Amino acid sequence: MIQAGVFDKAMGSAQFLPDVVERQMNQSEFVLPIWEYLDIAASEERVRNGRTALRKRRELFIEIERRFGVEPEVVAAIWGLESGYGVNRGSVPILSALATLAWRGSRQAFFEDELVAALRILQSGHTTPEKMVGSWAGAMGHGQFMPSSFLNFAVDFDGDGRKNIWSNDPTDAVASIANYLSKHGWRRGQPWGYEVSLPEGFDYALVGMDQAHGALFWDDRGVRTVTGDRLPDYGVGSILLPAGARGVAVMLLRNAHALLRYNNAEAYVLGVGVLADRIGGHKGLVQPWPFDDRVLTRSEVREAQELLSDLGYSTQGVDGMRGPNTGRAVRAFQTDEGLVPDGYLSGTVLDLLREKGGAA
Incomplete structure (x- = not known):
């Protein structure tokens, strides 16, 4: 339960950030080669x-x-x-960013939960609303923790009573990174x-x-x-x-x-x-x-996913991302076409999909 006083103080200065919505909705179409x-x-x-x-x-x-x-x-x-060893920790007000994404973003329920987690951090006294800054997507500090990750894995390594991942001193932040990895095996x-x-x-x-x-x-x-x-x-x-x-x-x-x-x-x-x-x-x-390989854009990956599914190789959705389901569909298509079945969605595979899709 977030106390009314904590909520009022934290959210009283929160603002709608149109740039945050724009960045979420218009992420780069182009993907760097690995x-x-x-x-x-x-x-x-x-x-x-x-x-x-x-x-x-x-x-x-x-x-x-x-x-x-x-x-x-x-x-x-x-x-x-x-964060470039703490140089680029972000300067976007986290409460404003999360509130914006919870209201207008494409993953509203997720960001609403993260906003509540951020309020819990403030209620516990680990930082102040003014110092709680980070990326436009809500990631914070040297290790770019989301608020929920902070609640689960941040540590007070210097023993001052606060888990301060925002400070210029990276002690708590780098220890929290290690704790995160340790807790995940x-x-x-x-x-x-x-x-x-x-x-x-x-x-x-x-x-x-x-x-x-x-x-x-x-x-x-x-x-x-x-x-x-x-x-x-x-x-x-x-x-x-x-x-x-x-x-x-x-x-x-x-x-x-x-x-x-x-x-x-x-x-x-x-x-x-x-x-x-x-x-x-x-x-x-x-x-x-x-x-010499041509790396596909997100739109081209979506097109390939649609073509694969239309040809009977289900990708379990069309999202423009190269996930394991898309890899399995590509591998099945490559096998049927006598190609090396490495599951890699290349420009050559897309060209063949277009050819097959047009003939279907």
Whole structure:
């Protein structure tokens, strides 16, 4: 229950923000190729700044790892991707943004719940309405927590009685990132994933997050590390082809699922993973990308989903997003057409769908 005084003080200055509605309704039509996204996510500058951040706050990150069991470079990578190590935390009034989206947005019930969560944060005294700022979508602080995530996973690591993820001091915020991963099953000492090489004749029906198998299973099917060695045994893993069979192949492990709970996008997992590896002194991905591939716009993905469904390959909805349902539909279509069934929705696949759809 939100107290009347808290509500009146918090919402008394809240305003409708038309720019927020416009940004939600008009998100970019164009999608970066995965290789360009990773160039940005794990840029030399971001790697360098991450290493500097770890050196500057070495004792803090050591204590965070001891308490939560999450490696410093992983926490730093999320911090770096979410806010540029605290430089870009956002300046939009969170209460106004959430109230706007709860009234006029496309996910009103979700943002209404987040608004109530934000009021609960204020009622608990962790910050003030004036200091509660962040992104237009309601994400806050160094780690860009939504209010509900704050209530569930934020920690008071410096012991001052407040869980202050908005402060210039990142102590509570980076500890909260580690707590979030820990609560979602992160295992210290295991990687998020690693790059692999697939053999000729590989069964691409085995690709995807719904295909999780142990190292011996993959070993029997000829999967190797990029150096040609047998796979290390870190438990079950799934193979991801972020740019299809012509691009990089990655084995995602248990810790990748913890990263997916932070941001449910495979590209984000790769961004955090590669950045963390590079901050820790390791190489990034080494296999070539298909730079000649045409990456589809959101409208083209929606068109492909409609064509697939019309041809009998259901994508379970049309949203312009490359999810697992779309991947399965694409793979079934590719199999029937004698293509490499990697489940990757490329320009070539869209052209063939248009041809088949026009003839249907």
